[in-house]
Amino acid sequence: MRIVAIAFMAFTEAVRDRILYSLLAFALAMIGSSIVLVRLSVGGEAKIVKDLGLGAISLVGVLIAVFIGVGLVSREIDRRTIYTIMARPICRAEFILGKFCGLGLTLLVNVAVMTVGLLSLAWLLEGRWSPELLPAVLLAYVELLLLTAAAILFSAFTTPTLSAIFTLSVFVIGRLIGDLRAFAEQFGGAGLRALATGLSYVFPNLARFNISEASVHALPLGTGYIPLALLYGGAYLILFLAAAMAIFARQDLK
Amino acid sequence: MLAIKTEGLCKDYRLGFWRRRTRVLHALDLTVEAGETFGYLGPNGAGKTTTLKLLLGLVLPSAGRAWLLEQEVGDPEVRAAVGFLPENPSFYDYLTGEEFLAYGARLAGIPRRRAREQIAALLDQVGLMGAGRMQLRKYSKGMLQRIGLAQALLGDPPLVILDEPMSGLDPIGRKEVRDIILRLRAEGRTVFFSSHIIPDVEMICDRVGILLGGRLARVGRLDELLGTEVESVEVTAVGLPEPIVEELGVLALAPPLVQGGRALFRLRGDVEVDKLLRRVLEAGGRIASVTPQKRGLEELFLAEVRAGARR
Missing domain, CATH: 3.40.50.300 (P-loop containing nucleotide triphosphate hydrolases)
Incomplete structure (x- = not known):
């Protein structure tokens, strides 16, 4: 009940944030403008739209998760609005979880709006619905939830600017970690291999959540890929949120 | 509880x-x-x-x-x-x-x-x-x-x-x-x-x-901290000639305040109050008010702050 109240308030606050609308408009414009590329290409028009559309959903989602996520806790402390909230019978873990759910809901609504835009455009081009895109959207959403949890984790102990830098680093390293490890295995020395292995244990391999190529080109993913990816994402999500709760529980709200 | x-x-x-x-x-x-x-x-x-x-x-x-x-x-x-x-x-x-x-x-x-x-x-x-x-x-x-x-x-x-x-x-x-x-x-x-x-x-x-x-x-x-004792008494007298005000000034804790024919005396205790009242009446003056002054929280607070600064 209390978590729901905090989540709903975080959602309300995000909905009133102009940055959200700017990013959403940017994403829809990006999806819409892919029509121009379609005219320049020969064959595979709808695939270009789908590819670009999934990219736009992911990019804009990442920007929302990072830039709204890093302010979720720190802004409450800076504005001193947190005093009247935490003076209620709420434990700190509930606050973190409520904030996470609030931004998760904001992202869900945004991803849904962008997905409807993309599916509608694909329908206009192909004359049919493209449900094969939905697993890609689902995993992109899980990746966004992971980044939201990372943003909350960092913002629990550092400034919003540093939190944004750290969260974007998680995104970049997470997307490249698989390639880096493969490169280190093939060409690197013992040091690089150890570094790549160490990083792969700490950072989530976010490339696992990017299946847009397979979805757009209808490539087989292998049975159990999506449930396994969901489990993998869930495990990291629990880890990030537990760390955020543990840090926030020891913090003085000065 | x-x-x-x-x-x-x-x-x-x-x-x-x-x-x-x-x-x-x-x-x-x-x-x-x-x-x-x-x-x-x-x-x-x-x-x-x-x-x-x-x-x-x-x-x-x-x-x-x-x-x-x-x-x-x-x-x-x-x-x-x-x-x-x-x-x-x-x-x-x-x-x-x-x-x-x-x-x-x-x-x-x-x-x-x-x-x-x-x-x-x-x-x-x-x-x-x-x-x-x-x-x-x-x-x-x-x-x-x-x-x-x-x-x-x-x-x-x-x-x-x-x-x-x-x-x-x-x-x-x-x-x-x-x-x-x-x-x-x-x-x-x-x-x-x-x-x-x-x-x-x-x-x-x-x-x-x-x-x-x-x-x-x-x-x-509050009553424990401030006490019930009267610290001083303020007496306001009206219609006193200037030499009498000066004469009575020696009874007061501080020089009397004179404004518009009224003189305000701050006195230590009953003995000084008795003497002053008698002399005012003898000199043809009138007593407008007699107000006992207790120690206030503000005085206590300021005294504590000063004592704290010395420590």
Whole structure:
């Protein structure tokens, strides 16, 4: 009940944030403008739209998760609005979880709006619905939830600017970690291999959540890929949120 | 029953460039009985707000323990019976007064229907009946203080903790807050509030504590701390010739104040008062007033601050 109240308030606050609308408009414009590329290409028009559309959903989602996520806790402390909230019978873990759910809901609504835009455009081009895109959207959403949890984790102990830098680093390293490890295995020395292995244990391999190529080109993913990816994402999500709760529980709200 | 109890409560902060550990609250031992109105006095930076935040679990103690309503403060559920107004409160300014109170009620676990009734009653009590549907960004400072008080009273908590509730308010606003505190006192609730507006504290508190440099310098009932003894007597005489005023000046503690034919004498005790009254009547003057002067909280507070500075 209390978590729901905090989540709903975080959602309300995000909905009133102009940055959200700017990013959403940017994403829809990006999806819409892919029509121009379609005219320049020969064959595979709808695939270009789908590819670009999934990219736009992911990019804009990442920007929302990072830039709204890093302010979720720190802004409450800076504005001193947190005093009247935490003076209620709420434990700190509930606050973190409520904030996470609030931004998760904001992202869900945004991803849904962008997905409807993309599916509608694909329908206009192909004359049919493209449900094969939905697993890609689902995993992109899980990746966004992971980044939201990372943003909350960092913002629990550092400034919003540093939190944004750290969260974007998680995104970049997470997307490249698989390639880096493969490169280190093939060409690197013992040091690089150890570094790549160490990083792969700490950072989530976010490339696992990017299946847009397979979805757009209808490539087989292998049975159990999506449930396994969901489990993998869930495990990291629990880890990030537990760390955020543990840090926030020891913090003085000065 | 004890509403508040602390044992050896300490708080250290890491301050400055080198983040040196600095103790801002030193082994605070304090008890507040249920039903008391307790004024927590101290100059800026004395550690009043830190104490309140420790009691509410907003900051964590470096040492010592604290209890609210006989439950240790580490348990969040204890705060279900506590209302809190922070200093210079800041709220979500895009919410209306009613929405803000409804959010507070949800966090406090108050059922929706009861919350609706309470919100209307509280808005009425704090004089914001017509402003409930106005966004908080449009509220004046006094209105924000009052909506803050209303949210602190959601759920009828038996213990209300207020951090500088009169700060920044005009005299009318201060009186309204005083009246609310007096009403809470009449209802038998415990009110613990910090302030540096001493006349307000003197007017409404049963007991006071004076905090200086993070240490509790004095604590007790107002009459115990201030005593009942008359410190001096002020006598105002009318129609005295100037030479007589000068002659009687030797009886006074300070040179008499003369204005518009009235002379004000501050005298040590009964002997001096008797002598002065007799002489005034002999000289054909008239006595306008005789006022015994007791020691006030302000004098006590200033004396403690000076003593603290010397220590």
